[in-house]
Amino acid sequence: MSYSILSIEDLKVSFKTSKGTVTANESIYLEIKEGEILGLIGETGCGKTTLGKAILRLLSGKAKLEGKIVYRGTDLLTLTEKEMRLFRGKKIGIMLQNPSACLNPVLSAGRQIAEIYRYHEGMGKKEAEKKAGEMLELVGISSSRGCDYPHQFSGGMMQRVMVAIGLALRPGLLVADEPTKGLDQDTKLQIAELIAGLVRKENASMLLITHDLELAGSFTDRIAVMYAGEIVEIGKTAEIISNPKHPYTLDLLHSLPGKGLRMVSGQPPSLVSPPSGCRYHPRCSFRVEACSVAHPGLMGPEGERFTRCLLSEKGRKKETAAQPFLTAQAAFRCRCEGEGI
Ligand SMILES: Nc1ncnc2c1ncn2[C@@H]1O[C@H](COP(=O)(O)OP(=O)(O)OP(=O)(O)O)[C@@H](O)[C@H]1O
Numbered sequence: 624m625s626y627s628i629l630s631i632e633d634l635k636v637s638f639k640t641s642k643g644t645v646t647a648n649e650s651i652y653l654e655i656k657e658g659e660i661l662g663l664i665g666e667t668g669c670g671k672t673t674l675g676k677a678i679l680r681l682l683s684g685k686a687k688l689e690g691k692i693v694y695r696g697t698d699l700l701t702l703t704e705k706e707m708r709l710f711r712g713k714k715i716g717i718m719l720q721n722p723s724a725c726l727n728p729v730l731s732a733g734r735q736i737a738e739i740y741r742y743h744e745g746m747g748k749k750e751a752e753k754k755a756g757e758m759l760e761l762v763g764i765s766s767s768r769g770c771d772y773p774h775q776f777s778g779g780m781m782q783r784v785m786v787a788i789g790l791a792l793r794p795g796l797l798v799a800d801e802p803t804k805g806l807d808q809d810t811k812l813q814i815a816e817l818i819a820g821l822v823r824k825e826n827a828s829m830l831l832i833t834h835d836l837e838l839a840g841s842f843t844d845r846i847a848v849m850y851a852g853e854i855v856e857i858g859k860t861a862e863i864i865s866n867p868k869h870p871y872t873l874d875l876l877h878s879l880p881g882k883g884l885r886m887v888s889g890q891p892p893s894l895v896s897p898p899s900g901c902r903y904h905p906r907c908s909f910r911v912e913a914c915s916v917a918h919p920g921l922m923g924p925e926g927e928r929f930t931r932c933l934l935s936e937k938g939r940k941k942e943t944a945a946q947p948f949l950t951a952q953a954a955f956r957c958r959c960e961g962e963g964i
């Protein structure tokens with residue numbers, strides 16, 4: 624039996640803006656198991672970074688967080704800021720999106736890593752520098768480059784420095800937000816392999832946030848698919864890829880190079896006033912009338928799969944007027960099978 628290292632229960636994150644309240648995460652239930660790599664995928668603006676930052680309580684003061692985020696028995700949302708600082712970096716490591724904005728341009732890479740050991744572990748300067756050098760070597764950078772500044776590193780090298788920072792204190796959980804964004808294909812794979820390899824070696828867990836389904840398919844144990852602030856499907860990676868149950872997951876799969884490169888049509892909705900019913904219904908080619916009215920819950924488990932769709936098996940069984948659902952579900956499955964998914 625595998626225990627959860629992090630359990631998110633009914634999380635809602637909203638921001639008050641001049642255009643109204645943006646609800647970036649809603650009704651989020653998510654579990655990350657000990658030793659597991661969970662992928663969080665979805666289009667831009669769907670709320671992935673918000674969720675990653677919510678876990679570390681790194682959102683700006685105007686964010687309102689409701690629900691529970693439990694790390695090994697401690698609800699992080701009940702901690703004071705001072706208590707939370709002990710969790711950040713030490714128990715939960717983070718690699719934020721966009722390393723050039725995260726790294727301090729006027730401090731050398733080695734110094735930025737060494738500062739972590741000085742702050743969290745009270746090490747002296749020499750000892751912290753030695754540990755920083757070891758960490759650089761671990762991520763494939765010669766310790767002699769510890770004196771170099773961020774602008775002296777390539778994109779891939781900067782990501783390696785971010786990996787060193789994220790894993791410096793050997794956290795139980797790493798939240799990695801788009802760690803390969805902007806990198807060429809080869810470098811992307813090298814960085815993903817490096818992070819996943821180190822996380823697995825430490826028997827740590829990781830939330831891998833990415834809009835790259837192919838990457839998530841290669842390096843995760845399970846995948847959670849997010850759409851317009853909600854999780855719409857979650858399950859084992861191989862099953863999500865080979866047998867998607869939510870039409871949005873299917874459409875994302877079709878956008879992969881080997882599966883037709885067909886972009887998901889239409890635009891993601893506003894998170895100030897999302898569509899009624901299923902949030903995906905305006906873009907869904909399988910929608911039936913009820914989809915614009917009934918807001919589906921996350922239904923399951925079916926094996927380990929949960930799906931937020933009226934057309935999913937469980938939803939279908941619950942429906943009394945089943946015929947339109949059966950027809951749409953049959954069409955959905957035919958399309959999956961016809962296209963080799
Ligand atoms: N501090 C904030 N104030 C107001 N709105 C915010 C804030 N942070 C995020 N949002 C809004 O929340 C929504 C989700 O943003 P988020 O950055 O979490 O998306 P994302 O899935 O990470 O996108 P990307 O793939 O582009 O990184 C967006 O509509 C964004 O504008």
Ligand SMILES: [Mg+2]
Nearest residue numbers: 671672673720
């Ligand atoms: Mg993001």
